[in-house]
Amino acid sequence: MNLILLGAPGAGKGTQAEMLTQKLSIPAISTGNMLREAIANGTALGKEVKQYMDGGLLVPDDLILSIVAERVKQPDCTNGFILDGVPRTLAQAEALDAKGVRVDHVVSIEIDDAVIEGRMTGRRVCAKCSASYHITANPPATEGTCDQCGGELVIRKDDAPETVRKRLQVYHESTEVLKDYYAKAGKLRIIEGNQSIEGANRDILVAIGAEV
Ligand code: AMP
Secondary structure, eight states: OEEEEEEOTTSSHHHHHHHHHHHHTOOEEEHHHHHHHHHHTTOHHHHHHHHHHHTTOOOOHHHHHHHHHHHTTSGGGTTOEEEESOOOSHHHHHHHHHTTOOOSEEEEEEOOHHHHHHHHTTEEEETTTOOEEETTTBOOSSTTBOTTTOOBEEOOGGGSHHHHHHHHHHIIIIITHHHHHHHHTTOEEEEEOSSOHHHHHHHHHHHTTOOO
């Protein structure tokens, strides 16, 4: 099963992708995590994308497409994958189609911007494995420490309030058009994001025809 998760930054894509990975035994591919890793490792790609990410802007399509095309060819994607945060533009969606990357369902997690701005201030991510938490909605067992790998939990640089507003604006301008694109293909599944993490997860499983 090949899935795409759409939704504004802070809509809960990362959290849902992690849950779906466990449930469906297919990997979650987050371009945001891959890019942050490239920055942390000081690679050429990392140096190229840092300024875009720090400013809440989209990284150029060609860079994104080459890392995604490479990633979905890996053996762990044989039974499917979850794309989290990609495609983000119509050009990316068309290019994935042109490259023969098949998509079964496109899940759009919908939530008001005002709710998102509130949520983002509480988000913490693991500096080591990128697992995502929220200080009240989804706290780790031990404050400041990742449940999965023991890594330190940090605030993402682009979760600063001004950058969040910029990212929301970019989302509405560039990514919302994707909903029409996938609706026309009969693949769009809309999910209410303003509910509990478990509730949204159940709705997603139902929408994609998986066992709840
Ligand atoms: P995310 O972790 O998905 O919120 O992504 C964080 C940042 O990474 C975005 O604000 C962009 O700068 C960059 N990024 C991630 N995925 C993409 C993509 N598919 N297209 C362009 N930029 C991306």
